[in-house]
Amino acid sequence: MPAPRHDDVHDALIGRDFELGCVHACLLGARHVLLEGPVGVGKTALARAVCARLDRGFVRVDGDGRYTEAKLVGQFDPPLVLSHGYRPENFIPGPLVRAMREGAVLFINELNRMPEGVQNVLLPAMDEGMLILPMLGEVRAARGFAVVATQNPAEFVATGALSEALLDRFELVRLDHATEADERAIVRQNAHGSPPDDLIAAAVALVRATRVDPRIRRGASVRAAIAIADIALHLPAESLDAAVLGAALLALPTRIELADAHGGSLPAVLSELGERVTKQLEAEGSAPKKR
Numbered sequence: 001m002p003a004p005r006h007d008d009v010h011d012a013l014i015g016r017d018f019e020l021g022c023v024h025a026c027l028l029g030a031r032h033v034l035l036e037g038p039v040g041v042g043k044t045a046l047a048r049a050v051c052a053r054l055d056r057g058f059v060r061v062d063g064d065g066r067y068t069e070a071k072l073v074g075q076f077d078p079p080l081v082l083s084h085g086y087r088p089e090n091f092i093p094g095p096l097v098r099a100m101r102e103g104a105v106l107f108i109n110e111l112n113r114m115p116e117g118v119q120n121v122l123l124p125a126m127d128e129g130m131l132i133l134p135m136l137g138e139v140r141a142a143r144g145f146a147v148v149a150t151q152n153p154a155e156f157v158a159t160g161a162l163s164e165a166l167l168d169r170f171e172l173v174r175l176d177h178a179t180e181a182d183e184r185a186i187v188r189q190n191a192h193g194s195p196p197d198d199l200i201a202a203a204v205a206l207v208r209a210t211r212v213d214p215r216i217r218r219g220a221s222v223r224a225a226i227a228i229a230d231i232a233l234h235l236p237a238e239s240l241d242a243a244v245l246g247a248a249l250l251a252l253p254t255r256i257e258l259a260d261a262h263g264g265s266l267p268a269v270l271s272e273l274g275e276r277v278t279k280q281l282e283a284e285g286s287a288p289k290k291r
Contacts (some may be wrong), residue, residue, distance in 0.1 A: 031104050032126050032146050032149075032170050033146070033147075033170060034111070034151065036150070036174050037153070039152060043179070046175070051182065056144055059102075060144050061095045061108045063109055063112065064113060067115065068118065072082075073131065074091060074093040075094070101141075103141070105145075107148050111150065111151055115278075120256060126169040149170070177211065183222045187224075195233050196240075200225075201246055205280060207225040209273045217258065231247035232247035245270065
């Protein structure tokens with residue numbers, strides 16, 4: 001069989017050819033996939049791209065600690081049951097049953113945020129392509145049905161560990177942050193307006209610095225760099241590096257977490273990182289210029 005071509009999705013998934021090929025192979029092999037990686041690395045975009053490439057339906061569910069089994073599977077409509085009884089046409093299918101019937105991919109965003117009981121509902125569907133529902137009977141999965149789920153690493157807040165039984169049904173594809181060159185390309189592709197290359201370089205470098213600074217417990221994703229580029233382009237400032245820092249003070253407070261809230265203020269930390277990034281870019285010849 002010829003290798004799949006990824007030209008049509010490459011632009012939307014810069015730097016993800018390897019992971020794209022892995023998920024593509026898993027779904028062609030009738031396997032279920034767990035995508036693991038920090039926020040903002042493109043897990044959802046990757047799943048959508050593969051489904052589009054394979055012409056598979058895409059049924060999305062977002063993980064939530066309050067999500068119920070009935071929401072996932074579906075339920076009978078109470079008024080119709082009262083008037084007409086438990087007929088198949090009175091059943092309102094949930095995302096799992098819809099995906100099974102349509103031979104679509106059930107995409108579960110942040111599966112490890114769902115209650116254990118909801119996670120366990122997936123087991124017979126993933127194992128045997130079948131569910132037995134009270135008053136409805138057997139639901140069989142059409143060809144093409146698969147589960148693609150995501151989870152953030154265990155250190156993220158509000159996440160739990162998936163059971164060993166559920167993990168055993170998945171193939172694991174890990175995603176990390178893209179390279180600096182790829183992140184610059186992602187910002188260039190997704191930013192509004194046309195930010196200059198030196199602004200993009202500064203925004204990306206500053207965001208990448210938040211991931212390795214010991215004062216920051218959780219750094220930002222490339223989404224933050226896109227936001228900084230969008231905002232800095234329109235901020236009044238004497239230089240682009242000043243605009244980048246001003247934009248960072250708007251974009252990063254909701255996206256990063258200091259390791260010690262008493263160890264320094266966010267503006268002070270970002271100001272120091274900004275100075276360090278400017279020196280680094282000056283050495284490379286790509287520092288932001290005076291306006």
